[in-house]
Amino acid sequence: MREVAIVQPKLVRRMTNWYVITGGPSSGKTTTVDILSKRGYKTTIEYARHYLDMQRHNGRTVEEVRSHLHEFQLAVLNLQIEQEKTLLPDELVFLDRAIPDAHAYYHFLQIEEDKELLDALDTVSYKKIFILDCLPLIHDYARTEDEMAQKKIHESLLEVYQLLPFPIVRVPVLPAEERVDFILKNL
Numbered sequence: 001m002r003e004v005a006i007v008q009p010k011l012v013r014r015m016t017n018w019y020v021i022t023g024g025p026s027s028g029k030t031t032t033v034d035i036l037s038k039r040g041y042k043t044t045i046e047y048a049r050h051y052l053d054m055q056r057h058n059g060r061t062v063e064e065v066r067s068h069l070h071e072f073q074l075a076v077l078n079l080q081i082e083q084e085k086t087l088l089p090d091e092l093v094f095l096d097r098a099i100p101d102a103h104a105y106y107h108f109l110q111i112e113e114d115k116e117l118l119d120a121l122d123t124v125s126y127k128k129i130f131i132l133d134c135l136p137l138i139h140d141y142a143r144t145e146d147e148m149a150q151k152k153i154h155e156s157l158l159e160v161y162q163l164l165p166f167p168i169v170r171v172p173v174l175p176a177e178e179r180v181d182f183i184l185k186n187l
Contacts (some may be wrong), residue, residue: 016089019187020098022161023132024154025145028176032132033096035090035180042088046096047079048072077102081120089125099124104156106167108133108149129161130183132171 021029030046036182037043051072055065065069065072081097087093099120106113137150145153161168169186 014089014125015129016087016121017091018084018087018089018093018095018098018126019183020095020126020129020161020166021098021132021183022097022101022129022157023171024134024157026137026150027132027134028179029096029132029156031176031184032171032179034093035176036094036183039180041055041094042091043094044083044096047083048076048097051076051079069109073102073105073109073111074116076105077114077117077120080159081116082120084124095126098109098126100160101157104160107160108153108156124164126166128187129164129168130171130186131161131168132156132179133173135173 021032023029030049033043033046052062054066056062077099080097080102084095084099099117103113103121105111106117134150134154137145137147169183171182174182174184
């Protein structure tokens with residue numbers, strides 16, 4: 001597997017009040033974000049699952065969508081970029097994954113990075129990154145990775161975010177509500 005490398009930013013990053021919730025598959029990201037939403041915080045959705053759902057609605061199978069790795073990853077990246085463009089920088093928001101996650105997946109899948117990804121990485125800005133430790137892997141229609149892939153994706157996410165200039169907080173395995181409490185105490 002090749003090393004993760006991030007091009008050094010060419011642009012000045014704007015300051016935001018955005019917090020990223022990330023981690024490997026089946027780490028509890030969406031559950032955590034859902035609890036934050038129920039507690040009244042602004043949150044975002046995970047675009048990989050959303051894209052798969054849109055494609056299924058249009059008659060494509062998950063297998064068909066996933067068989068076109070580059071198309072799938074680029075579509076998810078573009079949705080994420082568009083979403084982050086609409087957020088107000090000073091608004092407190094919890095993101096269910098963020099643009100740098102795409103870099104980790106490109107790395108894991110050994111896909112060459114697109115100009116869109118590299119340009120987006122130049123401009124991202126987050127207040128803090130919360131990386132959730134993985135839970136036991138649960139498969140569903142959208143999550144098809146095995147335990148080895150789960151571990152490698154998680155490691156790739158760690159590598160990518162450690163190369164960026166944002167504070168990182170590792171979130172241990174805890175009951176879901178306690179994980180949210182842990183995050184809120186570490187804002």
